[in-house]
Amino acid sequence: HGQTVKVAVASNFIAPMKHIIREFKKENGHHISTAYGSSGKFYAQIKNGAPFDVFLSADQHKIQTLENEHLIVTGTRFTYAIGTLALWSNNTQFQPVNLAILTNNKFDKLALANPKIAPYGQAALDVINSLNLSTASAKKWVQGENIAQTYQFISSGNAEVGFVALSQVMQQRQNTPHSVFIIPKQLYRPILQDAALLSRGQNNQAALDFLAFIRSDKVTAIIESYGYHQPQNISLSESHQ
Amino acid sequence: MQQQDIIVRFKTSQKHFTLNVDVKLPARGITAIWGQSGSGKTTLLRCIAGLEKAQQGMFKINNQEWQNANLFLPTHKRPFGYVFQEASLFPHLTAQENLDYAIKRAPAKTSQDTYDKILAIMGIENILNRHPQHLSGGERQRVAIARALLIQPQLLLMDEPLASLDHKRKTEIMPYLEQLNLHFDIPILYVSHSIDEVARLADHIVALENGHVIAQGGLLEVLSKIDSPLDIGEKTGAIIEGKIVEKDSTWHLAAINLANNKFWFRDNGEALNKTVRLRILARDVSIALSQHQDSSITNKLPAVISDIVADQKDVSMSLVQLEIDPGQLIARISNKSINTLSLNKGSTVWAQIKSAAVVN
Amino acid sequence: MQQQDIIVRFKTSQKHFTLNVDVKLPARGITAIWGQSGSGKTTLLRCIAGLEKAQQGMFKINNQEWQNANLFLPTHKRPFGYVFQEASLFPHLTAQENLDYAIKRAPAKTSQDTYDKILAIMGIENILNRHPQHLSGGERQRVAIARALLIQPQLLLMDEPLASLDHKRKTEIMPYLEQLNLHFDIPILYVSHSIDEVARLADHIVALENGHVIAQGGLLEVLSKIDSPLDIGEKTGAIIEGKIVEKDSTWHLAAINLANNKFWFRDNGEALNKTVRLRILARDVSIALSQHQDSSITNKLPAVISDIVADQKDVSMSLVQLEIDPGQLIARISNKSINTLSLNKGSTVWAQIKSAAVVN
Amino acid sequence: MNLSNDDFDAIGLTLRLASTVTLILLIIGTPIAWWLARTHSSWKGFISALVAMPLILPPTVIGFYLLIAMGPNGYIGQLTQSLGLGILPFTFWGLVIASVFYSLPFVVQPIQNAIEAIGKRPLEVAATLRASPFDRFFSVVLPIAKPGFMTAAVLGFAHTVGEFGIVLMIGGNIPNETRVISVQIYDHVEALEYAQAHYLSAIMVLFSFFALLSIYTLQRKQVSMNISNERQG
Amino acid sequence: MNLSNDDFDAIGLTLRLASTVTLILLIIGTPIAWWLARTHSSWKGFISALVAMPLILPPTVIGFYLLIAMGPNGYIGQLTQSLGLGILPFTFWGLVIASVFYSLPFVVQPIQNAIEAIGKRPLEVAATLRASPFDRFFSVVLPIAKPGFMTAAVLGFAHTVGEFGIVLMIGGNIPNETRVISVQIYDHVEALEYAQAHYLSAIMVLFSFFALLSIYTLQRKQVSMNISNERQG
Numbered sequence A: 001h002g003q004t005v006k007v008a009v010a011s012n013f014i015a016p017m018k019h020i021i022r023e024f025k026k027e028n029g030h031h032i033s034t035a036y037g038s039s040g041k042f043y044a045q046i047k048n049g050a051p052f053d054v055f056l057s058a059d060q061h062k063i064q065t066l067e068n069e070h071l072i073v074t075g076t077r078f079t080y081a082i083g084t085l086a087l088w089s090n091n092t093q094f095q096p097v098n099l100a101i102l103t104n105n106k107f108d109k110l111a112l113a114n115p116k117i118a119p120y121g122q123a124a125l126d127v128i129n130s131l132n133l134s135t136a137s138a139k140k141w142v143q144g145e146n147i148a149q150t151y152q153f154i155s156s157g158n159a160e161v162g163f164v165a166l167s168q169v170m171q172q173r174q175n176t177p178h179s180v181f182i183i184p185k186q187l188y189r190p191i192l193q194d195a196a197l198l199s200r201g202q203n204n205q206a207a208l209d210f211l212a213f214i215r216s217d218k219v220t221a222i223i224e225s226y227g228y229h230q231p232q233n234i235s236l237s238e239s240h241q
Numbered sequence B, C: 001m002q003q004q005d006i007i008v009r010f011k012t013s014q015k016h017f018t019l020n021v022d023v024k025l026p027a028r029g030i031t032a033i034w035g036q037s038g039s040g041k042t043t044l045l046r047c048i049a050g051l052e053k054a055q056q057g058m059f060k061i062n063n064q065e066w067q068n069a070n071l072f073l074p075t076h077k078r079p080f081g082y083v084f085q086e087a088s089l090f091p092h093l094t095a096q097e098n099l100d101y102a103i104k105r106a107p108a109k110t111s112q113d114t115y116d117k118i119l120a121i122m123g124i125e126n127i128l129n130r131h132p133q134h135l136s137g138g139e140r141q142r143v144a145i146a147r148a149l150l151i152q153p154q155l156l157l158m159d160e161p162l163a164s165l166d167h168k169r170k171t172e173i174m175p176y177l178e179q180l181n182l183h184f185d186i187p188i189l190y191v192s193h194s195i196d197e198v199a200r201l202a203d204h205i206v207a208l209e210n211g212h213v214i215a216q217g218g219l220l221e222v223l224s225k226i227d228s229p230l231d232i233g234e235k236t237g238a239i240i241e242g243k244i245v246e247k248d249s250t251w252h253l254a255a256i257n258l259a260n261n262k263f264w265f266r267d268n269g270e271a272l273n274k275t276v277r278l279r280i281l282a283r284d285v286s287i288a289l290s291q292h293q294d295s296s297i298t299n300k301l302p303a304v305i306s307d308i309v310a311d312q313k314d315v316s317m318s319l320v321q322l323e324i325d326p327g328q329l330i331a332r333i334s335n336k337s338i339n340t341l342s343l344n345k346g347s348t349v350w351a352q353i354k355s356a357a358v359v360n
Numbered sequence D, E: 001m002n003l004s005n006d007d008f009d010a011i012g013l014t015l016r017l018a019s020t021v022t023l024i025l026l027i028i029g030t031p032i033a034w035w036l037a038r039t040h041s042s043w044k045g046f047i048s049a050l051v052a053m054p055l056i057l058p059p060t061v062i063g064f065y066l067l068i069a070m071g072p073n074g075y076i077g078q079l080t081q082s083l084g085l086g087i088l089p090f091t092f093w094g095l096v097i098a099s100v101f102y103s104l105p106f107v108v109q110p111i112q113n114a115i116e117a118i119g120k121r122p123l124e125v126a127a128t129l130r131a132s133p134f135d136r137f138f139s140v141v142l143p144i145a146k147p148g149f150m151t152a153a154v155l156g157f158a159h160t161v162g163e164f165g166i167v168l169m170i171g172g173n174i175p176n177e178t179r180v181i182s183v184q185i186y187d188h189v190e191a192l193e194y195a196q197a198h199y200l201s202a203i204m205v206l207f208s209f210f211a212l213l214s215i216y217t218l219q220r221k222q223v224s225m226n227i228s229n230e231r232q233g
Ligand SMILES: Nc1ncnc2c1ncn2[C@@H]1O[C@H](COP(=O)(O)OP(=O)(O)OP(=O)(O)O)[C@@H](O)[C@H]1O
Pocket: B014, B015, B016, B017, B035, B036, B037, B038, B039, B040, B041, B042, B043, B044, B193, E228, E230, E231, E233
């Protein structure tokens, strides 16, 4: 014990991660160092020799790509959280929030994360397509670089309504049940956030311990308390592409 | 009825310097503003131009006010021309374009005649397409003077236009300045610390010292007095004026009438009957009790000594004021000679001046 | 055996200008480098200093080579002192610190004696704690000269150290320069375009025109010849030297022996038997056929005319070379007088010079 | 390899944005630079520091606060709303304003330096030739300080082209309105489309380099003109 | 409100990084600035443009390519590996190198301007007083150009403090090694910890402002000293 694990964590998972670290430290003597950032950036960094042992991505695609490039330890890839998409407004005129807001198309700006680079954005796009609103609303989209930025667009009032992660709105106490609408699961493909042991963490006991810890029931409960749920019924190999 | 005066009244204090001037100048001819470096000549000119804002100021030319307690015309509304001490042509414009800059902004259209005349007098017809950096110092100043004329000024302010030039260039430009005064009827305020320049060009002089006027008046009166407050040392001398009455083409000499004698000096080509001004330095005048025919000294004038004062600068010398008719001369004579020759107020003597020593 | 010479040989072409100099100068006293603006004086000095790299160059002082075809000592390895034409004190240092800059880098320790002497001669003891921007132009040049001396030079290069100063400041600093030559045995190359300065200070002269040497030699020989190639116009004149043989305290006059006569001039306080140099301008010399006792002209010397040439600058005048014993004078006389008095080569005459006209 | 339509849109938008911003920067930067160059006010240091702030603050910080300030509850947002302009984020003009703020020091400093270098003499000369203050600016300051204005324009333009953090924050990545090249490159990188990223980057590097090379070469000519009569005895 | 330990770590790291970078910038920026100020080489424009490139390129683009170049397969990475230094990204020294590259123009330009303003006369004077080239630099150039060096140091320091895109890309956001204030603010924003973000930002704004205010006030004093004997006839 007393080893260090370096974990790269997708920015959308900052809050639960901080909680998990506190618990992890209580249980063993390992040292844990976390870096937060966009998954795309982590991908580029890992390819170029970044010293991470564990990668908690915001999606599945990057981990898969790393796997194809033999940069992760085979068989260690798993889904640690499934994101929940929410429709949110910080503007009382649009509350209570529900899908009718979208179909009425009365808003000026609809915020979503960039579907090309953010899984929550991809999910938001799924919802829009399911509701057949893409042509009607496309002109009103404003895209954040990630869901944090998307959240700012809405919280600053610049966009009246938008798709965010449930985990984000749960963190902010001032949000009422009126301001949030949880999108029904059938409207979008699941937002699977995968994690894996990176090649350089192969022999790091702390890394192995940490990955095991993430999958413990205790942590599962923590993750769920932040608005995520767990892939109880979904097999590891399930793919959406 | 128009009053032909320039009234200049400025009082302003800077950190190390106070200017306090109150003079009335003739609104014609060249008035020299003379003084040592730091005496406030430039400051005075800048006040007149409105480039400096005097704490108290009043300026009036021919009854037209530019500035008083309640009025301050900004520089670009004052109808004067300014020639700065150092190069002041716009570097991004050719000589021609520099002139055009003035022509475009002049109050009235410039006639082709005036334009040609100015160019001819300044002798700059052939350099118009050059940029300032390809002009010599003298050429630059001539273009700057032409430019100041083309703005059609009612008053020309010239701040040591020759100071930065070497002797050769100075002598080259001086005739142009004399031409100026002859051809254009614009009063000129001419700043200089060179008494040679002043003596040659000015009609009137204002002498500044430490921001105050220490002497002013007609050039002849101010300079030809042995008790002049102007401290000009070696350059002390008198100025005489007269009409050319004879020319000697064999020996290239010209003469004016002075004290019933012909006074000879080098012929510079002036026409008969033209009035010329000659400067005779005190150091060049010697005194004899009789008229000597066998010496090379061409000019010998009968004179009466009206005053003798010790030379402030030289204990061995005195300045002797000589009355000729008309006018006055000054001679610097060693005290020993004054004693030997028993010179006194009222003595009748011969003033001797070599024609080689006459400055004109 | 040491050769007491400076050999200067530079050939270099710039875009509009070629310098081509090959002279041997005495390695003592003051050598003036004289010429019009643009004649190449500064360029020559910069070549000597190694600040300009001449295409062909060779410089030797007292058999010590600084530069030849195979050698080019960089500036900081050449043992000279340089006084620049304009302000060159370091602006970030006080006068004292400017001096210390040199003292620290001098080849040997500066003795307290030398230091005190330099400060006293330059008269800068009381301004040492000021920064350059709080010094007058004259004070700045004096500190710069002191600094150049404190570097313990074997040669002092001075580029118009007085040119940027007005008349008053010039007269203020001139005596310090004379002191220099008296107290320090360092050869000085002194650049100037003022023949007055040159005549007063130099022993030897090199005259440049357009990058070429047009005359060189001892000051007396070069200046006292009527056919001198130097175009100095009004300033043409001869220089005579002599020991003071008498002083007249009543009339504040001093005299040297000349042509078996006493030659009188203003007493400047030099001691008896001291050798002084007097400059007598051609315009101040008149000629008489007999000796006149009743005139204020103090000095009348018997002389023989050895040459008469027309004055290039003035068709009415000629220059007359007068042999006195010992030495020569030059007189500028109108052609008319030469004719009237029938002056010819070989004529015996009296040369008349006012003591007021003697420059010393 | 070919550029996608999105890439072309991004290039077009970037050029439009940079031109607009440069124009506005010159218009508002010039009086500021003029004032800074001429004033003896004790506010000078304060204003200089204010203008230079964007040099120092991280663009995302600037963007974050601009987003809040220009939003419906921010000061700027309330002003624009009361003027009937709506709110600015996610619009081309919002980007313009943010970029103007961000690139201001790049424009003010060269112009200020150029105006300071003129000195006051040419202006005094012009005044003695009856030129009004307005006339003096156009007939003297502008032509003499031209290289400074050119540097300012090129720096302002280029810096807007390369601007990124703020654009991302204020822009909302709207194609043809706020999705500029730098954002497009970023998206390519994040989406692991490295070939496109390299290609766009190469275009950008070449563009920047030649823009800079041209101003520095121009400036050198100017400088050597001034220096030619420098040496004096 | 209190700063967290992480915040303090970020502040400490930022100061350490900025100091190191500033020192290195001065050391390598000075000879470059010197060369640019003095040379008549035809390479001058080229090198100037090269030095100024980081002004124009988006930091993420710079960061991305530096990451590739310094990575195990990049030129710089292979060099550092063959020297036994390992690879540089994600280390303090990697950040230092990237920041040096990014802030170089902010240091070179003021020093270059200051050296150009000295002119060659003081150096010639020093040479006639037996000062060797080395001596001349320390006894003349450095003290006279001091305000320029100070501006350079403050700008370099401040710009490194505010640097963000490159740091994120090269640094990898590793606590106490590469997580500087600007990244920390970004993290706070991402984690929706707005209060902490505002607090850190406020500290940063104040710091930047006073740093800038102090140099501009200093510079003004210097300038007015030079200008005092400007006006002439
Ligand atoms: N910009 C300035 N700041 C402070 N004092 C000044 C300034 N300009 C001039 N002075 C002072 O004002 C006084 C008068 O200066 P001014 O320029 O009018 O003199 P001047 O007679 O024109 O001298 P010069 O013959 O040298 O041109 C001097 O004592 C000078 O030190």
